[in-house]
Amino acid sequence: MSFETTATIASFGGKLLKLAHQAKSTSCQMKLNLYLPSTATASKPAPVLIYLAGLTCTGDNGAEKGFFQHMASKRGIAVVYPDTSPRGLDLKGEDESYDFGSGAGFYVDATAEPWKHGYRMYSYITEELPGALFKEFKELDGSRVSITGHSMGGHGALTLFLRNPGKYKSVSAFAPITNPVNCPWGQKAFGGYFGEENKSKWHEHDATELLKKYKGETDILIDVGTGDNFYKQGQLLPENFEKAAKEAGKGVKVRYQDGYDHSYFFISTFANDHVEHAAKYLGVYDGESSPRAERQKL
Amino acid sequence: MSFETTATIASFGGKLLKLAHQAKSTSCQMKLNLYLPSTATASKPAPVLIYLAGLTCTGDNGAEKGFFQHMASKRGIAVVYPDTSPRGLDLKGEDESYDFGSGAGFYVDATAEPWKHGYRMYSYITEELPGALFKEFKELDGSRVSITGHSMGGHGALTLFLRNPGKYKSVSAFAPITNPVNCPWGQKAFGGYFGEENKSKWHEHDATELLKKYKGETDILIDVGTGDNFYKQGQLLPENFEKAAKEAGKGVKVRYQDGYDHSYFFISTFANDHVEHAAKYLGVYDGESSPRAERQKL
Secondary structure, three states, rough: OOOOOEEEEOOOEEEEEEEEEOOOOOOOEEEEEEEEEEOOOOOOHHHHHHHEEEOOOOOOHHHOOOOHHHHHHHOEEEEEEEOOOOOOOHHHHHOEEEEEEEEOOOOOOOOOOOOOOOOEEHHHHHHHHHHHHHHHHEEEEEEEEEEEEEEEHHHHHHHHHOOOOOOOEEEEOOOOOOHHHHOHHHHHHHHHHHOOOOOHHHOOOOOHHHHHHHOOOOOOOOEEEEOOOOOOOOOOHHHHHHHHHHHHHOOOOEEEEOOOOOHHHHHHHHHHHHHHHHHHHHHOOOOOHHHHHHHHOO | OOEEEEEEEOOOOEEEEEEEEEOOOOOOOEEEEEOOOOOOOOOOOOOOEEEEHHHOOOOOHHHHHOOHHHHHHHHHOEEEEOOOOOOOOOOOEEEEEEEEEEEEEOEEEEEOOOOOOOOOOHHHHHHHHHHHHHHOOOEEEEEEEEEEEOHHHHHEEEEHHHHHOOOOEEEEEEEOOOOOOOHHHHHHHHHHHHHOOOOHHHHOOHHHHHHHHHHOOEEEEEEEOOOOOOHOOOOOOOHHHHHHHHHHHOOOEEEOOOOOOOOOOHHHHHHHHHHHHHHHHHHOOOOOOOOHHHHHHH
């Protein structure tokens, strides 16, 4: 279960580790990036923010273009950037489309053939990866973990949080797929990974459905760009998530950011806010630059 | 001379324009990125920071991975990200190596055949591009321009500044090639673009040689990573530039950043400092976060 460190790169006062390890849940080698702030030590381990990337991405996109290290370094937060799917399993049709198969694991454990053999990103992200990381990197505090993500990764962050009460200190998302059972991306993914007939399984991985049943309070931060074509096409459906939150009396703040698109230019602009949102729940927020203040400076 | 805007992308409260135009100096279409902060208007035009990229890069690398927009948006500075060379001229050998020809214009006007037909990035960056931009974009203040760059682009920033007293309000550089006549990259480029025999021309584009003759004071900020393999290999030679500065009594601050490499992880870490350095000379520095303070927060 141990990691191979293929590169150590200085970044924002800390270091970004390029890691690879053999994963049981996905039956292949998995790569990821781990950002360790300079303050992280075995005697004073850093809280952790997991960033789940979107369709077609790997663990590199967020590390290179997300700008999370900037505020994470100031707050002393470690950031984990996992890959989005298994790689090289050679399953039939695995590499045929951008929104299914490789690069599109959707953070679920597939139950349908042939995908159930390796497409188990839910188990990988919630159990195997953190288990391995916290065992090997004593600079990480496995008791303080928050999660965020973009698009498909926003769906992953929301559903992993809502399915595992108490496991994550907080959750936020950038342009997340919030109601996959009702959008083309989600229907294609769940139809393939779970089977068309298995609708109950679909609902178990739908953030809007999960929020309706969630016990306890929430404080969920979501940013969506009004210029995001996938939002306009009805792939994200944040209004459904907002409606469910209102009816269930849950705390959800969706900020519709004027003119922003679906790209990392959007993510990097609001990355500080999402790191600060996590910082509050990870116990490392000192109020110096609140998300609102940070945003208003723009 | 007018520009085609191929994309307008919201970024850090302003907008990033993807531009293309037919350039006379390079005899081809040139692409670039222009970041306009939200404060830039025709009645209150924004000062401008030009970022020159390094070998193999285009105008996209800095815009996507440099994070200059973060501080530029706070200071109300526009950022211009030009390409690094002409494209598609079909000159023999143009695309054969990463450090000569396409992607490696070195910000000079070639005098040797066949390169003198289009490899004229010096004229393009100092005259044609700013002339066209300031004519078309009234939100830009052509009287307040600073320049910075990375590696080959750091060489470009230093030499353009030193060859044109008063043209740029300030200059800084990330891991710049400071003494090209004495390093393999520079010798290959100048030998090809100027000819092996034309050593006087070589010296006219060598930052260290130019600094020795520069009249007037300087305040040049340079960051170099101690883990930078190109620094270790003697491609950058900042020590030669420092020695020349000391002997000529010029203000040059070279910060050797412990463990940093040559990548955009290094650039993004110190981008705020370089924008702030420019901000002071562009008249938009309010002291809120000095380069030193910004750095010490890391």
